[in-house]
Structure formats: C-alpha cells, structure tokens
Amino acid sequence: MPLATVVTRASVLAALLVCQAGPAAYAQQADAAPPSVNAAAAWRAASRLGYAPTPASAQAAEAAPRAWALQQIDAAYAASRRPAAIPAELAGINAPLGDIARGFYAERETRKSQRQETPKTKPGAAMADANAGPEKFSRDMAQSAAAWRLMSCSDPALENPLLARMTEFWFNHLNVFVGKGPVRPFVGHYVVNVIRPNALGRFEDLLLASARHPAMLLYLDQAQSNNRGINENYARELMELHTLGVNSGYTQKDVRELARILTGWTVNLKDGEGFRFAERLHDKDGKVLLGRTFGSEGVSEGEEAIRYLARRPETARRVSTRLASFFVADKPSSALVDRLAATFTATQGDIRAVMRALVESPEFWAKDNQLFKTPLDFACSALTAGGGVKERRDIVQTLGFLAQAGQPMHGWQTPDGYKTDAGTWLAPEALTRRADYALALAQRTPEPSYLNAFFSTATRERIAREPAQSRAGLMLASPDFMRK
Amino acid sequence: MNSNRSSSAHLIHRRSLLGLGALSALSLSAGMPRVWAQAVPSGRQGLDSGRLVVVFLRGAYDGLSAFVPYADGDYYALRPNIAIAAPDGTAQTALKLDKTFALHPALSPLLPLWQRGVLGFVPAAGLPTPNRSHFDAQYQMEVAQSGKTSSAPGWLNNTAALAKADAGSAAALGVGEANPAILGGHAAVRLIPRGQSAERTGVLANDKTRQALLDLYAGDDKISEAFRQGAGSRMQSAQELTMQRTQRAAMAADKSLDRDGTPANPQAQTAQMVAASNGAADPVGLQLDAQHLGTLMRNDRKLRLGFLSAGGWDTHANQGAVNGQLANNLGNLANGIAQLRQDFFEPGDVIVVMSEFGRTSAENGTRGTDHGFGNAMWLIGSRVAGGRWHGQWTGLARGNLNEGRDLPAHHDYRAVLAQVLRGAFALGDTQLADVLPGAKWDKRLDGLFLKA
Secondary structure, three states, rough: OOOHHHHHHHHHHHHHHHHHOOOHHHHHHOOOOOOOOHHHHHHHHHHHHHOOOHHHHHHHHOOOOOOOHHHHHHHHHHHHHHHOOOOOOHHHHOHHHHHHHHHHHHHHHHHHHHHHHHOOOOHHHHHHHOOOHHHHHHHHHHHHHHHHHHHHHHOOOOOHHHHHHHHHHHHHHOOOOOHHHHHHHHHHHHHHHHHHHHHOOOOHHHHHHHHHHHHHHHHHOHHEEEEEEEHHHHHHHHHHHOOOOOOOOHHHHHHHHHHEEEEEEEEOOOOEEEEOOOOOOOOOOOOEEEOEEOOOOOHHHHHHHHHHOOOOHHHHHHHHHHHHHHHHHOOOHHHHHHHHHHHHHOOOHHHHHHHHHHHHHHHHHHHHHHHHHOOOHHHHHHHHOOOOOOOHHHHHHHHHHHHHHHHOOOOOOOOOOOOOEEEEOOOOHHHHHHHHHHHHHHHHHHHHHHHHHHHHHHHHHHHHOOOHHHHHHHHHHHHHHHHH | OOOOOOEEEHHHHHHHHHHOOOOOHHHHOOOHHEEEEEEEOOOOOOOOHOEEEEEEEOOOOOHHHHEEEEOHHHHHHHOOOOOOOOOOOOOOOOOOOOOEEEEEEHHHHHHHHOOOOOEEEEEEEEOOOOOOHHHHHHHHHHOOOOOOOOOOOOOHHHOOOOOOOOOOOOOOEEEEOOOOOOHHHOEEEEEEHHHHHHHHHHHHHHHHHHHHHHHHHHHHHHOHHHHHHHHHHHHHHHHHHHHHHHHHHHHHHHHHHHHOOOOOOOOHHHHHHHHHHHOOOOOHHHHHHHHHHHHHHHHHOOOOOOEEEEEEOOOOOOOOOOOOOOHHHHHHHHHHHHHHHHHHHOOOOEEEEEEEEOEOOOOOOOOOEEEOOOEEEEEEEEEEOOEEOOEEEEOOOOOEEEEEOOOOEEEEHOOOOHHHHHHHHHHHHHHHHHOOOOOOOOOOOOOEEEOO
C-alpha cells in the first residue's frame, strides 16, 4: 500500500509539471467576462458585511447594493439588542457565570483525584476515564463556543450576518485565547455577553464590558494583579492594542500607573459575580496616567481610566484604521481613516455611526480595494453557500481546516488577534489546502448555482464541463470564491 | 565593582580591545560598509557555502531561566519563587556550563552540544532601544529595521534574494506560520503547515480534480499564480515527507523483527510497523516540524534558509521554575533543536534561536515576569565557537540593569546576525548591508565563529 501510493504520487507530480509548463494555453480564459456591476457590488457587500450571499440576500443586494448594505447596519444593531438564538445543545456557553465556574471547579477536582488514583501502569484506564464525566467540561464548552461561531456566521436565520461579522471583528480586537486553562470555559460567554451585544454600540461600553469579564481578566492576568505585586500585562495591552496603539506616546511609566489604577480588579467565580473589585487589593496612592491625575476612588478610578482611553483621539484613529483594513482594503487610504476617526470622535465612539460612514464611503465600493478571504472568511462563506451548518461533521471538518490553516477558532495565543490581510493569508500551498476543505464540505452540499451570477465566464464554463457531483466543490474552491 | 565580567576565553581579547578603545569606538561609530572589521573568509562565498535555520520564540522567552546566572546573588534575590537552583549535580537544579552560567534542566538534551563546542550564546542582545510591545518588536526584528512599521521585506527574504536567480526555485523554507514577516518579500519562499498535514497531497492526488483546479487557476493574477506554485510545491513536499515517514517506519519494523522474530502474517507485520512508528521515537510538535524542515532541505539543496517558530513564552504569571509551564516549553524546544542538529551538522550549517526581547530580571507579583529588554541569542553549528558564551555580561546588580529592571542589550541583535551571515555564508560587506540595512559590525563579537 505505501509503495503503490508513492508510485502514484510520483507520476502525478510528473503530470503536474507538464501541465504547468503551458500557461499560454489558458490565456484566452484570463480575459473572462466579469459579472455585472451590480453583481460585483452585491458580492462585495454580502461577502464583507457578512460572509457570503445567500439566494435571498443575493437578489436583494443586487437590486440595490448600497441601500441593502445600509439596511444591514440597522438590522444588525436591532439583532444585537435581542438575545442570541443559541441552539439548545450549545446553551451551556450562555449559562450564568456561577454555573460555568462550578463546572470548571468540578473539572479541576475530578482531574486532581484522577491523577492521584489512576495507577500509572495502566494508560488505557486513564484514556477510558477521559471520555466521560465532568473532566471534559472545559473542552465541551470550548467546542460549543466554536460551534456557535460557525453556526452564527453561516445561517442568517440564526444570526444576522453583519452582527456575526462585527462579533468576529471585535472578538479579534479584544482577543482572548481559548487554550489558556481557566479562560477556556468562559470564551463562549464572552462572545455572547460582551462582544455581541456591544458590537454596534458604543466602543467604551464594549471595552469596559471586556475589562470586567472573567475571560479577559484571566487571559491577561489582571485577576492576579494587586497592590502587593502588580502584573503589567493587561494594562500594557489595554493601551497598546485595545485603545491607543503602539508608539502613540505612552511610556513604560504610564503602563505602571495604569496597572496601579487597575489593582483590585479581579474575578469572583465562586459566587457567580464574575467581576469583583477587591478594595483591600487596590493601590490607594495617587497616580498620573498620560498627564491626568487619578485619586483614590476605588473601582471608578479604573472605569474612568478605561473610558478616558476609549475617548482619546489616538484610539479613534486606531479603531478606525482597523475597521477600514477589515472591511475596505488591506492598506486603506488615510483620507478614509480620517473620516471614520472624525465620525468616531463626533459620536463618542458610536460604532454604528462609524459603520455607516464606512459603507457610505466611495472607498468601500471602489473596485481597486480588493480583499482576499482569510481562512475564517473562506470557511464561513463556504458553509453559507451550503445553507449553513447541517451536521456535526460540518463543524468538525471546519474547525480542523481552520486549525491547519493557521486560524484556529478562538485560538490565537497573543492579544493582538489575527491579521486579516492578503500578505498574511495568500500563501501558495495553503491556497491548495482550501480546495481540500471545499471539496470535502461540498460532498454534502447541493450545487449553489445562484453563485454563478457572481463568477467569471471562464470559471462558469470550466465548472460546467465537470460532472454534476463535482461542481459544488469546484465552485467553492474557485479563484472567484477566494475574494470578498 | 560592577566591572564587566566575561567568559574566561575572552578575557585577553577583551583587554586588548579596551587598550584599543579609541579605535574600536571609531569603528563602531563610522558608517557601515567600510567598517566591517573582520576580513571575509576566503573560499566559497554566498548561500551555497552554508545553511541557516532561524527558530523564533514568539512572546519573549525568559533567557534568565534558560541560561541561569547562578553565581549572581542578585538573581536569587530578584526571583525568590521562580529562580532555578544553582547546580549541585541533582535533577532539580541547573546544569553547570561554566563559572557564570548554568543550563535549565529542561534543556538537558542540549548539554552535549555545549560540551562538544557547537552550542554558544550571546547572553545580552536585543533591539537598539527598548520596545516592550511584542508585536512591534517582533516585526522590527523580522525586517531588521528599527522603528519600521510599514511593510518592508523580511531579512531572511533579503538573504534568499542573494541566491543565484533560478526561475521558480525557492531558497527559503518556512514551517508553520501562514506568511511570517521574516520571509516576506520578493524572493520566492516555500511555506508548509505545521504537523502531519504537511505530508498530505489532499485533493491534488486525483488527476481529474487537479486538472480542473489548475484550469480554474490558469489566469495571470496573483491568486492563480500562487495556486499553481502551491500545487507544485505541495505535491513535492508531501511526497518527500511521506517517503521519509515510510522509510523510518520500515527501519523501525526491521529493528523489531531482529529482536522479536518474524511476524506470523501480514496483518501482524502491519501492526508491528504501526506500533513501531507510533512509539516514542515518533516526534510531535516542534520536533516534527524540525524533522520536516530537515527532510525537505536535505532533499532540495537549493533550500539554504529555514524558519521555525514557537509560541507560549509570555509567562506573566506562574511561569514555574525547574518544573512548570516554562520548563515544559523549554523541554519541547530542546527536542526541536536536538532534532534540527541531526540534519544540520555540515560545517556551514548554523541554527539561531532568538526572541523579540527578554523579561524583567525580577519576578512580578504573580510569580511570573513582565516585558524586559536584553535577552540571550543562541547559536548552534560546527563553525560556532561553542562551549562558551560571547560578548558582554554585566550581571543583575540594579545599577547595571536597563531602567533598573531589565537586562541591557549590550549587543544589537543585527550585529549577532551579521556574524552569523558571515560565518555561514561568508557574505561580503555589500551583501550584509543589503540583508541588514543600517546594522553595524560589533568587534566585541568577533570570535563568535571559528575561522574557516
């Protein structure tokens, strides 16, 4: 068997090299007719303010792309005010924090006693145990959180597509890592209760909500920082990544001062509060952050500082730059960023207003402002084209693809979040691996023929030559489907 | 009191340098091309003369735990809970290297390399000025330009560009990251994913599917070009790595046959092969990636530059000491480096381990360490003057620390890299200036490489 495989591979390689030798043969296909102007705009709007058009949204967006895009903002905002439609089997991620904490502690205890009881000579026994009981609580919670993200990014009946997009953006901006032990079971709760409801609200409310959530408090070690020994981690990233941006003028001294302001901000998991301000762990001496004095006002000191950072012009610029890079172009023009930042400042950080300015900008619609799909874009759009997540296999395959592609769900270890530009994700071998995922997924997907309206003539004609059962996979694996 | 200490081998050299203080100051301050002090070694020059593998530890690893300054009382005073105990010959203490430093016990697989004189380090290197942002500092180190935030080519890509132009063939191979900045730029590079998926051809194995995909990606746009290039290199990578795995499994099965006798039937033989290849010898994680890198660079001799990275070093809380999260990470790293050395043992091969900055000399309030400045850079290779450390070391007395808290960066990381590039590839002044724009030669590091 292995030998036969090797032989096949060798001949396959030879064949490949031969066919690569003649690009001229395909030159006529490169002049392929593009889709209509409205179709291109609809593709752009639906792929960026969501992940992909559905048959219904394709029609609506193509009829009036700009109006449709603006409607999405209001619809997403309205959806963010309503509770998330989390399917019953995943509801655990949205349980009260106290329940999640109890599950986490029970898991720890079980693991501890298992370690003591399991004889080391019987690895099989330990394996069997690991498949049952409370010790897989965190793993289940992490999987449920990831499943919710995949279901919500691919099914408009379950979640407004732009709200799923904004949830992705803000989660990435305020990233937490599911691989860090105690953070693990809280990631889903953070997505649903911190990111989603604030995704089109005011930036400072979002920032403050993240600052008070166990996932963030534990991820950046703020929960452990106190007046007896501070930990600079959260304070630094709060300024460097969440608000002002690097090289924006703050100093190491400012990092220390902000860390001192936040001493006493910790978690209380046992009583289910989640956040707790521990007065006796708070540094009560005066502090000076970015030239502004903070007295001893307990928890309000930290709240003030966070709102103060959120309102700084450097923050408006940083957030606007990130939004423009995410939605418009890898390197957005400074004119666009200026306009978004002005809107951000004028509206006290109203994300909905900034998004409106973004969609109303000529840059959003400009043909030259190309974006290449990230692995997550690609996965969510492929799932959308197939009508959403239908079975467990869809989730397992998608999470496997994302991990292998370098964008595991909730799996970026450091607080800067994933990059989203083509420079990061357009890599030769990685591109061929998208085809593996697309063809696997498409074995269960009917042909999404409504997408043909958005594809070039060359792509349509080449796929039409294939047998029906191959077409769905090739559509999802085509170059046309890689752009957004 | 706080006079510079240095490894004994270097004392004489250092003194003579001090005697020529005026001259060395002159050579450090003058402009680049003319002051490369050390003569370019004669003989072969360029990428053909060596190979370089860079292992980047993302998140700022704690060099003071890897190379423990055990003779420095300040080290134990600054780190009451997380210091590594001074060597006493037992398992729970550091492994003595010399009278200044000892190795973290989790790095014990690397001790033989030190003893054989192929592992050395520069204990206090870093960016020219402190930058405590991981992401900013990493980017600057990858493009080898300080203060640079807009896009610039990575210095490994600059190095790859020195390879004799050979249509379509890459001189650099990256494992694991989608498109690391250090490899970004115009020169062609090969990138494979982490783990076993690098061994799979996937849908390209099917002739019809592959042809349909290549037809779809026949255009001259960037995406289509990337796909065609990726299809070719993926088929090749997967084939070579699969063959390598098959051979290893067969060898392991042979061994077990010698010991256990002939298996009764083909199923038993298969089971035996599977058992052999799934045994302790089958590497995972960084070690598997290192093995993939070694195999592909062995098979394609045009590949002269390799890149690997490992994360999880940002130990702000509960970093542990002899055991714990940092020790686990160091253990995995040691296995990866030891694996690399199995493939990179030729005279011109060099492995460099580096990180964006070091961590605070003192532990913080949560038994971890915060962002610091100077850090140890490791060098492994037959031409490395190993078994000793190089450059300046001034201990952990408060007055000698940067801002009273961090190791200083006595040596610009680019000066270390310049020594490496000359040591591995005998690069001339102009080439060094192309790869590391603005870097200056640091004579205090002369002697890092043995004369060819």
